């Protein structure tokens with residue numbers, strides 16, 4: 001059983017097909033880099049896989065079950081564009097709150113651990129509304145990892161991070177993969193993603209134009225997939 005299986009999925013906004021017959025799989029411990037130009041459908045696909053967005057025809061399975069089931073949701077970690085943390089709470093309060101919602105045994109301990117792992121322990125009591133974009137993104141990373149999900153769905157996770165924070169996130173993702181987590185991430189930062197990816201999928205206008213293993217050639221020349229399978 002694949003950790004993530006997308007079979008023949010269509011998604012319409014009105015009569016515009018944002019996803020057209022998408023088929024993708026990610027096995028346990030795999031890291032799939034989802035690439036494609038602006039508007040190709042990456043965000044739509046990740047939100048659909050995460051169960052936030054309803055789709056038309058087709059089927060999505062996470063660990064064999066629908067992502068819309070409550071039990072499945074506990075196994076998913078998500079980073080999206082609108083970072084879902086509360087502005088009026090501190091970093092520590094945010095993570096403790098989410099740890100409680102996930103039913104973790106020791107919410108404060110988990111929150112403190114992830115503040116440390118994302119380099120936010122110094123500002124743990126600061127209100128999120130005063131955070132820079134980079135700090136918010138670190139907090140979003142901490143939130144996504146907090147409940148140790150089996151599947152991480154990450155939309156542009158490197159956005160707004162400086163080089164040090166990118167290296168920290170790459171380290172966390174590497175550790176996660178070594179522990180058998182499955183990662184699907186969308187990105188414009190090809191180099192950072194391909195260094196981690198075991199597989200690559202290229203979306204063009206809502207369709208999968210390429211899906212296959214990430215080769216050393218692709219890592220050496222991140223533009224290769226576009227050059228070979230893209231439109232121009």
Ligand code: ATP
Pocket residue numbers: 013016018036037038039040041042043044045
């Ligand atoms: P980006 O890299 O810019 O985030 P993307 O690959 O993530 O792009 P999506 O945001 O998934 O692409 O958008 C795919 C297509 O669906 C685009 O043509 C977009 O205009 C359209 N679209 C996305 N969200 C909506 C919406 N809520 N209503 C109508 N059309 C939408």
